[in-house]
Amino acid sequence: MTEKQRIGIVGGTGYAGAELLRLLSAHPSAEVIAVTSRGDAGTPVAEAYPQLRGVIDLDFVEPSTDNLADCDIVFFATPHAAAMHDVPALLDAGKRVIDLSADFRLKDAQEWASWYGVEHVCPTLIERAVYGMPELNREEIAKADLVAAPGCYPTAVVLGFKPLVEAGLVDFGRLIADAKTGVSGAGKSLKPGFLFAEMQESFKAYGVAGHRHLPEIRQSLSAMAGTGVGLTFVPHLVPMIRGIHATLYAQLHSADCDLQSLYESAYADEPFVDVLPAGAMPETRHVRGANMCRMAVHRPGGGDTAVVLSVIDNLVKGAAGQAVQCFNLMIGADEACGLAVPGALP
Numbered sequence: 197m198t199e200k201q202r203i204g205i206v207g208g209t210g211y212a213g214a215e216l217l218r219l220l221s222a223h224p225s226a227e228v229i230a231v232t233s234r235g236d237a238g239t240p241v242a243e244a245y246p247q248l249r250g251v252i253d254l255d256f257v258e259p260s261t262d263n264l265a266d267c268d269i270v271f272f273a274t275p276h277a278a279a280m281h282d283v284p285a286l287l288d289a290g291k292r293v294i295d296l297s298a299d300f301r302l303k304d305a306q307e308w309a310s311w312y313g314v315e316h317v318c319p320t321l322i323e324r325a326v327y328g329m330p331e332l333n334r335e336e337i338a339k340a341d342l343v344a345a346p347g348c349y350p351t352a353v354v355l356g357f358k359p360l361v362e363a364g365l366v367d368f369g370r371l372i373a374d375a376k377t378g379v380s381g382a383g384k385s386l387k388p389g390f391l392f393a394e395m396q397e398s399f400k401a402y403g404v405a406g407h408r409h410l411p412e413i414r415q416s417l418s419a420m421a422g423t424g425v426g427l428t429f430v431p432h433l434v435p436m437i438r439g440i441h442a443t444l445y446a447q448l449h450s451a452d453c454d455l456q457s458l459y460e461s462a463y464a465d466e467p468f469v470d471v472l473p474a475g476a477m478p479e480t481r482h483v484r485g486a487n488m489c490r491m492a493v494h495r496p497g498g499g500d501t502a503v504v505l506s507v508i509d510n511l512v513k514g515a516a517g518q519a520v521q522c523f524n525l526m527i528g529a530d531e532a533c534g535l536a537v538p539g540a541l542p
């Protein structure tokens with residue numbers, strides 16, 4: 197067994213942090229030794245998250261370099277533009293970092309600043325960061341000391357389009373991603389529009405003019421295509437807690453192709469991508485709590501439009517689970533270590 201890594205989690209009171217705690221507490225090569233909170237420092241983690249009572253016997257500590265000094269690997273589950281202030285010192289101190297926020301995802305610092313509304317404070321580290329989607333670049337992740345875990349929508353969308361784009365079968369200029377998310381994607385803090393009375397029994401689009409995941413998705417798909425892709429991405433909020441459902445559309449150059457075989461062979465060796473049989477329609481509840489992207493590929497009426505349905509749990513394959521998958525690669529463990537548990541249904 198791989199030697200136990202001492203883990204710090206910055207942002208332990210948030211949803212992604214809590215999901216990291218759930219997964220890492222059962223991981224044979226992880227020992228969580230520090231969990232931070234600015235507001236709850238000094239109180240037991242299990243007070244904020246009673247499901248962790250008897251599992252995580254720690255008090256929250258203030259986020260500081262000193263409190264993370266004994267860690268081998270630090271996970272950031274903080275809002276955007278927080279990790280970038282602390283990551284340089286942690287790397288200098290020899291720690292490895294997995295950042296679940298967007299601070300190191302985009303390779304262009306100017307583009308990052310234009311989407312996130314602040315200047316990047318350590319742009320030179322952006323190049324050093326490895327995008328943490330194992331299905332794209334597991335060899336680089338294994339060697340990395342700074343991993344930028346992907347966004348939740350980008351995970352569902354990029355994995356869904358990947359076989360079509362890599363095979364060059366579709367018009368790269370006219371990709372469409374119509375995606376729906378549950379409310380936990382917005383995090384734990386109270387926000388207008390996320391109250392039960394505001395969003396229950398309703399369903400709405402947002403970010404139609406431009407969502408910050410658009411450049412992230414385009415970055416990955418363009419690298420695959422070898423050219424810039426044209427993507428229309430429209431996110432929606434639906435009244436469920438977890439889950440993302442992405443319906444993807446692409447125009448095929450020719451209707452003469454076996455998309456089912458293409459998808460099955462593209463993902464045959466992937467432990468966390470499940471291509472469903474022809475005709476299937478995955479549901480978000482089929483992946484709830486699981487580090488799994490389930491997808492199905494369709495060609496309605498045998499025509500020239502490919503339709504891919506891709507579902508993930510935003511907090512697992514879309515966040516903490518994928519980060520643990522990266523952690524496994526970084527420490528030389530089995531990629532599936534601690535992640536083999538199926539979802540919870542109903």
Ligand SMILES: NC(=O)C1=CN([C@@H]2O[C@H](COP(=O)(O)OP(=O)(O)OC[C@H]3O[C@@H](n4cnc5c(N)ncnc54)[C@H](OP(=O)(O)O)[C@@H]3O)[C@@H](O)[C@H]2O)C=CC1
Nearest residue numbers: 207209210211212233234235273274297381383384510515
């Ligand atoms: N929710 C999701 O589905 C996904 C989330 N992510 C990303 O993961 C990150 C966390 O998301 P989520 O858990 O939803 O967010 P939450 O708002 O639920 O949690 C954020 C956490 O960060 C802490 N925090 C806030 N500001 C700072 C700061 N300046 N320094 C240190 N800690 C801080 C908060 O704790 P306290 O105030 O107690 O310090 C809290 O624990 C975000 O970047 C998010 O975009 C990525 C993919 C999916």
Ligand SMILES: CC(=O)N[C@@H](CCC(=O)OP(=O)(O)O)C(=O)O
Nearest residue numbers: 298346347348377378379381382
């Ligand atoms: C419902 C909701 O607001 N969802 C968030 C996306 C989820 C998320 O966490 O974004 P990252 O993956 O970049 O961290 C949003 O649309 O901004």
